[in-house]
Amino acid sequence: xxxxxxxxxxxxxxxxxxxxxxxxxxxxxxxxxxxxxxxxxxxxxxxxxxxxxxxxxxxxxxxxxxxxxxxxxxxxxxxxxxxxxxxxxxxxxxxxxxxxxxxxxxxxxxxxxxxxxxxxxxxxxxxxxxxxxxxxxxxxxxxxxxxxxxxxxxxxxxxxxxxxxxxxxxxxxxxxxxxxxxxxxxxxxxxxxxxxxxxxxxxxxxxxxxxxxxxxxxxxxxxxxxxxxxxxxxxxxxxxxxxxxxxxxxxxxxxxxxxxxxxxxxxxxxxxxxxxxxxxxxxxxxxxxxxxxxxxxxxxxxxxxxxxxxxx
Amino acid sequence: xxxxxxxxxxxxxxxxxxxxxxxxxxxxxxxxxxxxxxxxxxxxxxxxxxxxxxxxxxxxxxxxxxxxxxxxxxxxxxxxxxxxxxxxxxxxxxxxxxxxxxxxxxxxxxxxxxxxxxxxxxxxxxxxxxxxxxxxxxxxxxxxxxxxxxxxxxxxxxxxxxxxxxxxxxxxxxxxxxxxxxxxxxxxxxxxxxxxxxxxxxxxxxxxxxxxxxxxxxxxxxxxxxxxxxxxxxxxxxxxxxxxxxxxxxxxxxxxxxxxxxxxxxxxxxxxxxxxxxxxxxxxxxxxx
Amino acid sequence: xxxxxxxxxxxxxxxxxxxxxxxxxxxxxxxxxxxxxxxxxxxxxxxxxxxxxxxxxxxxxxxxxxxxxxxxxxxxxxxxxxxxxxxxxxxxxxxxxxxxxxxxxxxxxxxxxxxxxxxxxxxxxxxxxxxxxxxxxxxxxxxxxxxxxxxxxxxxxxxxxxxxxxxxxxxxxxxxxxxxxxxxxxxxxxxxxxxxxxxxxxxxxxxxxxxxxxxxxxxxxxxxxxxxxxxxxxxxxxxxxxxxxxxxxxxxxxxxxxxxxxxxxxx
Numbered sequence: 001x002x003x004x005x006x007x008x009x010x011x012x013x014x015x016x017x018x019x020x021x022x023x024x025x026x027x028x029x030x031x032x033x034x035x036x037x038x039x040x041x042x043x044x045x046x047x048x049x050x051x052x053x054x055x056x057x058x059x060x061x062x063x064x065x066x067x068x069x070x071x072x073x074x075x076x077x078x079x080x081x082x083x084x085x086x087x088x089x090x091x092x093x094x095x096x097x098x099x100x101x102x103x104x105x106x107x108x109x110x111x112x113x114x115x116x117x118x119x120x121x122x123x124x125x126x127x128x129x130x131x132x133x134x135x136x137x138x139x140x141x142x143x144x145x146x147x148x149x150x151x152x153x154x155x156x157x158x159x160x161x162x163x164x165x166x167x168x169x170x171x172x173x174x175x176x177x178x179x180x181x182x183x184x185x186x187x188x189x190x191x192x193x194x195x196x197x198x199x200x201x202x203x204x205x206x207x208x209x210x211x212x213x214x215x216x217x218x219x220x221x222x223x224x225x226x227x228x229x230x231x232x233x234x235x236x237x238x239x240x241x242x243x244x245x246x247x248x249x250x251x252x253x254x255x256x257x258x259x260x261x262x263x264x265x266x267x268x269x270x271x272x273x274x275x276x277x278x279x280x281x282x283x284x285x286x287x288x289x290x291x292x293x294x295x296x297x298x299x300x301x302x303x304x305x306x307x308x309x310x311x312x
Numbered sequence: 313x314x315x316x317x318x319x320x321x322x323x324x325x326x327x328x329x330x331x332x333x334x335x336x337x338x339x340x341x342x343x344x345x346x347x348x349x350x351x352x353x354x355x356x357x358x359x360x361x362x363x364x365x366x367x368x369x370x371x372x373x374x375x376x377x378x379x380x381x382x383x384x385x386x387x388x389x390x391x392x393x394x395x396x397x398x399x400x401x402x403x404x405x406x407x408x409x410x411x412x413x414x415x416x417x418x419x420x421x422x423x424x425x426x427x428x429x430x431x432x433x434x435x436x437x438x439x440x441x442x443x444x445x446x447x448x449x450x451x452x453x454x455x456x457x458x459x460x461x462x463x464x465x466x467x468x469x470x471x472x473x474x475x476x477x478x479x480x481x482x483x484x485x486x487x488x489x490x491x492x493x494x495x496x497x498x499x500x501x502x503x504x505x506x507x508x509x510x511x512x513x514x515x516x517x518x519x520x521x522x523x524x525x526x527x528x529x530x531x532x533x534x535x536x537x538x539x540x541x542x543x544x545x546x547x548x549x550x551x552x553x554x555x556x557x558x559x560x561x562x563x564x565x566x567x568x569x570x571x572x573x574x575x576x577x578x579x580x581x582x583x584x585x586x587x588x589x590x591x592x593x594x595x596x597x598x599x600x601x
Numbered sequence: 602x603x604x605x606x607x608x609x610x611x612x613x614x615x616x617x618x619x620x621x622x623x624x625x626x627x628x629x630x631x632x633x634x635x636x637x638x639x640x641x642x643x644x645x646x647x648x649x650x651x652x653x654x655x656x657x658x659x660x661x662x663x664x665x666x667x668x669x670x671x672x673x674x675x676x677x678x679x680x681x682x683x684x685x686x687x688x689x690x691x692x693x694x695x696x697x698x699x700x701x702x703x704x705x706x707x708x709x710x711x712x713x714x715x716x717x718x719x720x721x722x723x724x725x726x727x728x729x730x731x732x733x734x735x736x737x738x739x740x741x742x743x744x745x746x747x748x749x750x751x752x753x754x755x756x757x758x759x760x761x762x763x764x765x766x767x768x769x770x771x772x773x774x775x776x777x778x779x780x781x782x783x784x785x786x787x788x789x790x791x792x793x794x795x796x797x798x799x800x801x802x803x804x805x806x807x808x809x810x811x812x813x814x815x816x817x818x819x820x821x822x823x824x825x826x827x828x829x830x831x832x833x834x835x836x837x838x839x840x841x842x843x844x845x846x847x848x849x850x851x852x853x854x855x856x857x858x859x860x861x862x863x864x865x866x867x868x
Binding site for chain 2: 025028029032033035036037039040041042043044046047049050053054056057105106109110112113114117118126129130132133135136137138139140142143144146147148174177178181205206207208228231234235236237238241242262265266269270275283284287290291294295298299302
């Protein structure tokens with residue numbers, strides 16, 4: 001046939017002989033997708049596992065402590081049997097509030113600088129620094145809050161407790177700056193250049209373009225990034241465990257020692273809690289509260305950024 | 313007159329622009345300032361305690377004898393177990409989603425699920441590990457329970473990175489392979505995966521460097537704070553670097569904070585190396601097509 | 602020439618041995634959009650068949666159907682039949698990988714793998730189970746010679762194919778295709794991404810390959826079709842308008858539309 005047969009054996013002939021021998025190929029062709037699908041379902045099983053764990057143990061908890069006592073109670077001292085979660089929630093909110101007060105202006109300002117003012121060269125220096133900041137382990141941030149920020153603030157506010165919400169909140173804020181900065185910058189970069197050029201051509205300054213054109217156009221993206229950062233702040237554990245204390249106080253005074261939802265989970269799971277005790281189950285009730293908070297925030301953020309994508 | 317007013321107004325607008333440019337710049341540099349303060353502070357406090365003995369010793373009740381050996385080895389072993397589990401699961405999931413998954417609601421569900429998992433606080437993964445690995449599967453407070461928890465924690469990060477890497481392999485070279493009579497899996501194994509390896513590697517190293525700094529979930533699944541032997545099996549007790557740092561930080565005497573500082577230096581140096589490798593891989597293999 | 606491959610051929614078949622592809626009443630839809638309408642065409646062995654027509658006329662679709670690469674596109678439906686070597690290419694018995702092993706393809710843009718030149722050419726034999734280094738060496742050299750690029754690359758076989766010029770890359774891709782000695786080579790505008798000198802080299806190469814291979818080439822360039830092909834098909838909006846000897850088609854087109862196209866009235 002049309003084959004090239006200068007060789008003793010044509011390649012096609014060799015292929016044919018090999019094919020007859022090779023059943024492995026057919027088997028792997030069929031089994032590989034099944035294996036991959038199995039792996040892909042692990043992530044789904046993880047979610048199911050999380051929800052199942054939190055629900056099952058919480059239900060056990062709520063058979064001991066009523067939902068009303070848990071969510072309406074204002075006294076959290078589990079070792080004396082008082083399970084009112086309000087102090088942990090206010091503690092979490094206080095930290096989150098302080099964090100966002102730090103991170104929102106600084107994060108958005110960084111995003112504006114990077115997207116609207118910085119030259120390529122500056123951007124190439126600053127972005128890796130922000131990445132490094134995002135990669136610092138939280139235990140290091142916690143150490144820094146406790147051993148540096150707190151003594152520093154005590155110089156300004158003499159009444160400040162050693163463990164306090166203020167310094168933990170500030171450091172959580174710094175931790176989430178890179179997240180707000182980079183996601184907001186993405187949103188601002190997505191604003192089409194002709195809008196920018198159009199406004200500049202009319203004689204507007206960079207600043208006016210930023211506030212009158214860029215920020216309004218990128219607003220939903222910026223909000224989405226902030227909501228996501230809020231979720232991160234709510235779920236942050238080590239900084240608050242180390243620097244904010246372990247005193248569940250129902251207070252909004254940032255100079256006081258408080259406890260967050262996450263910090264209690266660490267305290268409750270670490271060491272002396274016996275498996276099967278009410279305190280053991282309480283960490284899951286606190287866990288599911290935390291999970292619902294962050295889940296809603298994440299969904300909200302995704303929803304906002306999806307809507308934003310439709311705009312262009 | 314009219315022109316004069318508008319000129320002064322113009323000046324004001326330009327001045328305002330310049331002021332804000334500086335403000336924005338200062339806001340951006342606060343991150344840098346903070347990072348420098350942090351590094352200086354830690355070097356200042358920890359460098360004096362960073363000795364060969366510190367790297368070689370087990371924990372001790374006295375500052376002079378305290379060491380990080382158990383934590384370094386524990387972190388290393390934990391990563392040696394976590395990395396293959398998370399990377400195999402993550403890359404397989406990504407391959408399924410990118411190459412095999414039919415476009416249906418289940419696929420979409422897996423995809424959304426991966427994104428949501430990435431946003432779950434790490435401490436919740438700790439609770440998952442506590443229920444399933446520690447108690448239900450009766451692994452106890454062991455290395456393998458910690459490694460499995462960590463694998464699930466970084467799984468979404470690796471899936472997303474691997475998906476991006478696989479998606480960036482040009483369709484043309486896949487077609488070339490299919491066009492020669494290669495089967496789908498041959499094409500994936502011989503063409504797609506090798507081309508996606510740098511991206512997968514970069515993403516995996518970054519995910520692992522996140523895992524190596526994680527503390528909270530390991531506190532929940534029972535990594536010990538003080539341990540005097542190195543793990544000799546997957547069912548050994550263990551500790552890791554960040555947990556040792558945490559335990560030193562939470563001691564009231566000031567000198568323990570210096571020890572913590574020394575521990576942080578070690579941790580940060582390791583993280584820096586991992587990041588440098590990831591960046592190096594990324595730059596070396598960038599824009600190959 | 603021995604008849605190794607044609608052994609598999611159905612001896613009882615009455616179909617003329619002259620044709621390697623027999624396309625009969627073939628229709629193709631992308632989803633609900635019909636792209637090919639009632640194509641009837643026989644592709645002769647050891648000839649160069651060119652398919653010309655304006656963009657979007659379905660010539661690439663037709664070409665990609667011949668080795669079923671079209672199935673990479675989701676939602677493709679077909680009716681009618683295409684026979685390769687007297688066997689229906691869409692039949693359940695036909696392993697698509699076997700078809701593609703015998704019907705090779707060269708693409709529009711040079712698409713070497715990000716591997717060494719050697720590994721590029723050895724890829725086909727390797728995936729089909731040929732592992733012996735000596736045999737592979739032989740195949741690689743023969744294929745690169747066959748694609749008229751051996752002399753240019755013999756000293757740097759282990760270098761990445763991406764370091765070559767576009768024209769060289771395309772010839773490596775042709776060598777890669779030759780390495781498994783297919784019966785047919787499909788070429789999808791193989792020179793459209795290349796400069797005139799590289800184009801000329803590839804055209805000469807295609808003419809040489811004709812002795813051993815059946816070649817089907819899609820081109821938007823009428824002069825190219827006229828220069829190299831034995832038979833030319835002209836397609837328009839999914840229909841095969843005219844298919845005959847190249848000389849006849851260009852000198853004496855029967856259809857008004859063909860005449861309009863080759864005289865440059867549209868397209």
